[in-house]
Amino acid sequence: MPDKRKFHTVRGVRDILPPDSSLWNWFEATARDVLESFNFREIRLPIFEETELFARSVGLETDIVSKEMYTFHDPLDVEQAIKSVLGHGLDPTKVHLGSDASTSTSQIWDFLNKFESLTLRPEATASVARAYIENGMHTQPGLVKLYYAGPMFRRERPQKGRYRQFYQIGAEVLGTSDHPAIDAELIEMLTVLLERCKLGNWTLLVNSIGDPNCRPAYVELLREELRKVKDQLGQDSQRRVETNPLRVFDSKVPEEQALITNLPKITDHLCDACRQHFDDLRRQLDLRSIPYTHEPRLVRGLDYYMRTTFEITSTHLGAQNALAGGGRYDGLVEMLGGPPTKGIGFALGEDRFIEVIQAAGQISASSVGRPLDAFIVWMGAESYPAATRLARRLRGDGLCVELPAEEPKLRKALSLAERLGARFAIIIGENEIKTGVFAVKRFADGKQENLAEADVASFLRTSAPVANEAEAKTPQT
RNA sequence: GUGAGCGUAGCUCAGCGGCAGAGCAUCGGACUGUGGCUCCGAGGGUCGGGGGUUCAAAUCCCCUCGCUCACCCCA
Numbered sequence: 001m002p003d004k005r006k007f008h009t010v011r012g013v014r015d016i017l018p019p020d021s022s023l024w025n026w027f028e029a030t031a032r033d034v035l036e037s038f039n040f041r042e043i044r045l046p047i048f049e050e051t052e053l054f055a056r057s058v059g060l061e062t063d064i065v066s067k068e069m070y071t072f073h074d075p076l077d078v079e080q081a082i083k084s085v086l087g088h089g090l091d092p093t094k095v096h097l098g099s100d101a102s103t104s105t106s107q108i109w110d111f112l113n114k115f116e117s118l119t120l121r122p123e124a125t126a127s128v129a130r131a132y133i134e135n136g137m138h139t140q141p142g143l144v145k146l147y148y149a150g151p152m153f154r155r156e157r158p159q160k161g162r163y164r165q166f167y168q169i170g171a172e173v174l175g176t177s178d179h180p181a182i183d184a185e186l187i188e189m190l191t192v193l194l195e196r197c198k199l200g201n202w203t204l205l206v207n208s209i210g211d212p213n214c215r216p217a218y219v220e221l222l223r224e225e226l227r228k229v230k231d232q233l234g235q236d237s238q239r240r241v242e243t244n245p246l247r248v249f250d251s252k253v254p255e256e257q258a259l260i261t262n263l264p265k266i267t268d269h270l271c272d273a274c275r276q277h278f279d280d281l282r283r284q285l286d287l288r289s290i291p292y293t294h295e296p297r298l299v300r301g302l303d304y305y306m307r308t309t310f311e312i313t314s315t316h317l318g319a320q321n322a323l324a325g326g327g328r329y330d331g332l333v334e335m336l337g338g339p340p341t342k343g344i345g346f347a348l349g350e351d352r353f354i355e356v357i358q359a360a361g362q363i364s365a366s367s368v369g370r371p372l373d374a375f376i377v378w379m380g381a382e383s384y385p386a387a388t389r390l391a392r393r394l395r396g397d398g399l400c401v402e403l404p405a406e407e408p409k410l411r412k413a414l415s416l417a418e419r420l421g422a423r424f425a426i427i428i429g430e431n432e433i434k435t436g437v438f439a440v441k442r443f444a445d446g447k448q449e450n451l452a453e454a455d456v457a458s459f460l461r462t463s464a465p466v467a468n469e470a471e472a473k474t475p476q477t
Numbered sequence: 478g479u480g481a482g483c484g485u486a487g488c489u490c491a492g493c494g495g496c497a498g499a500g501c502a503u504c505g506g507a508c509u510g511u512g513g514c515u516c517c518g519a520g521g522g523u524c525g526g527g528g529g530u531u532c533a534a535a536u537c538c539c540c541u542c543g544c545u546c547a548c549c550c551c552a
Contacts (some may be wrong), residue, residue, distance in 0.1 A: 011543085063550045067478085123552085152552080157478080159546060168552060236549070250550075301551065311552095322552055349552030379510070414512040422512095429510060443512070 012156070012164030022369030023354060027197070028149060031169050031348075034193045035147045038185065040171050043146040045127045051117035057126035057332055059303025061244065068154040070120040077115050120153035125304070125329065125345055126336075128172045133338035143175040143182070149350075161320035161352050170326075172345035178330055180277055183308045183344055184284030190312060190324055190346060191290055197353065198362035201315045202323060205295040206285070207267065208278035209246070211306045212331070214271035219245055221264055229259055249297040265296035277307055304329040308344065316359040317352060324348035373399040373460050375417030377410060379429035387428050390438070390453055397457040418443055424460055 009015065016024055032042070051071050058065050121127060128146055131137070137144050149169040156162060171189065173182050187204065194202055210218060226233070226241040226248060233241070233248070237256060240247040249260060270278065285292050292310075300309045309327035317323070326346025333341035357363055374394055378387035384407075391403040402420065404413065410427070417425045427439040437450040440459060451459055 008543090068550080154551080156550070157548090158544095159548095162551075166552065170552090247550090252548080319547065320551075325552065347552055352552060377511090409508090410510050411508065411512075416512090418512045425512075427511075431510080439511085441511075446512080448511085 010164075012158035014163065014165075019365035019369050020354075021365075023357065023363070023365040024350070026363070026368035027350065027353060027357065028169070030196050031149070031193055032147075034189060034196060035169075035171055037192075038145070038189045040145045040147045040189075043128060043131060043148050045121075045124055045131065045148055045150070047151065048118050048120050049127055049130065051119040053126050053130055053336070054119055054122060057129065057304055057336060058123065062301055062303060064122045064154060064302070068156055069122055070153045070155055072118055073115055074118065122154045123152055123302075123347065124148050124150075124168065124170055125172060125302075125332070125347070128170075128174075128345070129333050129336050129338070129343070132174050132333060132341070133336060137174070138339050138341060143173050143177065145171070145173050147171040159320065160318040161349070161355060163351060167350035168347045169350060170345055170347035172343060174333065174341055174343045176342060178277070178307075178328065178342035178344075180280035180284050180308075183281050183310075183328065184288060184290070186326070186344060186346060187285065187292075187310060188288050188290060190348070193348075194312070194323075197357050197360075199314070199356055199360055201356075201360070203313050203315075204290065204292040204310065205298050205313065206281065206292050206308070206310045207295050207298040208270060208274055208281075208307050209266055209299055209305060209309055209327075210270050210274050214269060214274055215266070215306070218264070218266050218269040221269065222246070222248075222266075225263055232256075232259060246299040247301075249299050250301075260297065266299075267294070267296050274307055281308055300325065300327050304332040304335075306330055310346070312348075314352070314356050316356045320352065322349070323352050323356065370400055372402055372420055372422045374401045374424045374426050374456075375413070375420065375422035376401065376403045377408060377413040377417070377425055377427045377429075378404070379407060379410060379427075380433075381407070383428045383430070383433050386433060386453075390426065390428070390456065393453070394457050394460070397461070399457065399460055414441075426456065 051069070054069065055065050060066065128148065132144060147170065150167065151165050152168050153165055155164060158164060171186065173186060187206075191204070209215060222245045223241060226237075226245055230238055230241060233256060234251070234253045237248045237251050237253070246266075248256075248263075251257075251260065267275075267278065282292075282294070295311075298309055298311055300311075305327040307328045307330070309325075311325040312323045313321045314323050315321070324346055326344070328342075328344040330342045332343055333339070376387050376391055378384050387403060391401045394401045402417070402422065404416075408416070410429075414425055423443060425441045425443070427441065432438050435450075437452050438456060439448055440451050440456060441448040442463065449459070
């Protein structure tokens with residue numbers, strides 16, 4: 001008896017179906033086009049890495065590393081390891097969950113962590129830094145400008161605009177220079193992409209969070225100020241006062257907002273070098289005519305950020321309103337064992353971009369998807385060979401063609417073609433085989449022409465552009 | 478991990494103690510070489526799952542699972 005169990009996606013992941021997938025493909029192609037026009041080149045990275053890479057770069061205390069990573073051990077490696085432990089006369093029950101009250105979960109983790117631990121990437125900057133070091137990319141001439149695209153994984157509770165498998169496109173600039181023009185051009189690149197997506201309702205927020213010279217003193221100052229008003233803070237914020245005072249700025253508790261506004265701003269406590277860098281960044285944005293808001297409360301969550309941080313938010317989204325975010329991470333490569341290297345990058349959330357593009361309504365799956373150019377209706381077994389020849393010819397000419405496998409009734413075939421969105425139906429039956437001309441019917445106005453096989457392709461192509469009809473009609477903004 | 482809302486056909490939902498429903502979609506027919514319209518018909522259900530109350534439960538009660546949104550945090 002067949003098992004009637006229905007399989008479904010696991011929590012927080014989803015299918016992306018046609019026609020939506022057309023919009024995704026369009027967005028990815030557009031992003032690639034923009035990034036490559038700034039001379040960025042794609043780096044294809046693995047989906048999983050050693051757990052240690054993310055722990056060290058993203059930061060042990062971050063939510064991402066402490067509770068959101070999909071970490072696993074190769075089962076065969078673990079089996080091997082257990083056997084080797086047994087070979088040393090150790091008690092196997094000591095490593096069996098629940099078999100012994102003295103074996104705690106953390107002890108089991110300690111045991112497992114002696115063996116290679118792997119993690120589905122929660123972000124990709126760490127991988128880029130690893131690849132930069134591993135491949136000796138510091139010997140390449142000039143700046144190393146890379147971009148990546150693909151899925152990331154974080155085990156968070158899903159909500160609007162947040163998924164456990166989500167898609168990011170990111171760009172990174174690595175090398176010996178930390179000139180603010182690099183930061184500004186990276187941001188400019190993002191604004192160009194926003195324009196190409198015909199998005200208007202976005203805001204650029206920028207800030208500087210200092211560097212290891214000036215930030216520790218500021219964090220201490222902030223902590224002292226927060227302690228003075230601790231009893232007015234909620235539980236979450238009270239905890240952060242001790243663990244990570246900067247995070248208090250992220251609070252959305254309404255009662256805390258007034259308090260937060262009056263806290264000392266990090267940009268008032270930067271060292272001279274950081275202050276200069278931030279001032280120059282703003283000048284660089286001005287000379288590019290990029291509107292921005294200085295948001296002193298913008299502190300990014302990942303440990304490796306320093307100096308420049310920025311974020312693009314959209315009013316079209318729900319609570320998860322960040323479309324893209326990034327910042328400078330000058331110490332990261334060296335911390336991972338590479339040469340002293342400056343770095344800056346951003347990641348944008350594809351899921352969120354797609355949502356905003358759809359909400360804006362300027363670009364849609366139907367306007368960027370590939371249309372079905374021709375539906376071939378054939379009648380009678382003797383016409384099928386001619387139909388297959390025609391289909392091959394049209395497809396070879398770059399057209400999208402549907403050829404029914406079974407002989408259809410004419411009325412039903414035309415009905416199906418119309419519902420599939422075909423631009424034309426090409427009718428091949430006894431009459432057409434005799435005369436050698438095909439009836440080509442245009443659905444838009446119902447007009448029909450008789451054409452020789454050799455003329456069909458050019459007729460289909462010239463009578464209407466193949467793709468992006470709707471986009472071409474939309475005035476440039 | 479916490480809170481709230483919601484689970485009935487592929488989709489959107491009605492029904493809220495008494496035979497499991499509608500619209501849309503799908504398939505077939507009217508209609509044998511000309512689509513859209515119209516009409517007729519068909520298929521499709523563990524009413525999320527389990528337990529309880531009752532002569533009788535989609536409906537009332539309890540538990541559980543799932544989804545959505547929000548918190549936390551982030552793209």
